[in-house]
Amino acid sequence: MREAPAPTHPPQGEMVVPIPLTELHPFPNHPFKVRDDEAMKETTESVKEYGVLTPAIVRPREKGCYEIVAGHRRKRACELAGLTALPALVRNLDDDTATILMVDSNIQRESILPSERAQAYKMKLEAIKRRGARTDLTSPNNSAKLRSDDEIGAAMGMSGDTVRNYISLTQLVPELQQMVDDKKIAVTPAYQIAALKPEEQALLVETIESEQATPSVSQAQRMKKLSQSGELNEDTMLSIMSAEKKPEVDKIVLTGDTLRKYFPRSYTPRKMEETIIKLLEAWQKKRQRSQER
Known part of the structure; x- marks a missing residue:
């Protein structure tokens, strides 16, 4: 038992x-x-x-x-x-306090999908802003307040930009949200795709199906730029998606969300980095001793 x-x-x-x-x-x-x-x-x-x-x-x-x-x-x-x-x-x-408590009681779970995290951050952000607006009516020092998304990020050991990026995923059409949840589209290019108009995202879904390929970060960035200039259409999107992808740079990216569950909440990103380096050095020494035997 x-x-x-x-x-x-x-x-x-x-x-x-x-x-x-x-x-x-x-x-x-x-x-x-x-x-x-x-x-x-x-x-x-x-x-x-x-x-x-x-x-x-x-x-x-x-x-x-x-x-x-x-x-x-x-x-x-x-x-x-x-x-x-x-x-x-x-x-x-009240509604805002309940929303914040609901998000905080769930957000630390390990098996949270990107779409769930995005919607949760959005709900908490909106609740904090509403509460801040009510407080600001009687507060003479509004300029000293943190931005709400930075406040959320700081409380969770991440930057406000990370929070804003996650919230942008709520702008994806359901088909693309599902692809992100299924890990068919990586989160980083998804941030760029979220800036596309709904009709452009629908066109991207069709292009992904026809080309049997999902956009890389650079491809998503190009589509976002063309969308902003009004030049993204079926032909330009197909040209981008059908182009041979450049080999990815040999690098490994570990996000704060991935690492956070292994460290106390009090650890800053700098402290986390120092701890990881120390552990890797200890591991390397152990391997060297093993090879010398």
Whole structure:
């Protein structure tokens, strides 16, 4: 039998109450899909064996019942485990606070698709901006405020540009979003493609299918430039996509999102880099000693 994880205790003064699953509704436009995958199977087995150790967070709905802020996967695990109620903390949260809490409680998961991350960042950004606008009405020092997307990035150990790039993916048509999620199109060229008009993106989908190839970063940049000058059409797009791709430069790019899960949240990018170099040096010395034997 595996060891049960330690339960999370609610803040002092809050009570955990069992809420019937039939009274729980998903958060509006919840960006994170609930999948019946291997991770869900493990969560369900844990719920069967130990119960729900970390209560969900819900808020009352105007129409009655409750809206899940954090705990969509736990609700699904309860359904699969045959339970009828989910232990939860009931909080009276305004829309923006609930949105920020919903994103923050999910964004650190490992199996998040680019489209999910993009929509989540967008929702959080809009919520922070709305709250900031309300604060700015009484704040005399508006110029000292960080840009909201930089604020989100700083809180997650990434730059505001990375946040803005991810949010741009929400501008992709569904077919291209799916290709990015399926890793048929890399995220970096997708940032460039997102700047194309919807009709140009639809044309790109057709071109990808006909050419059986997806755009590289340089090809996506060329299409974006032609789109901005009004010169992107079927002929110019086909010319770009049918051109032989230049060999990629021999380099490896590790994004902050890829590395973040291996380091404490307090680590800066510089500290992460120093740690990686030290580990590589130790690994190299170990290989050299092994070869000398």
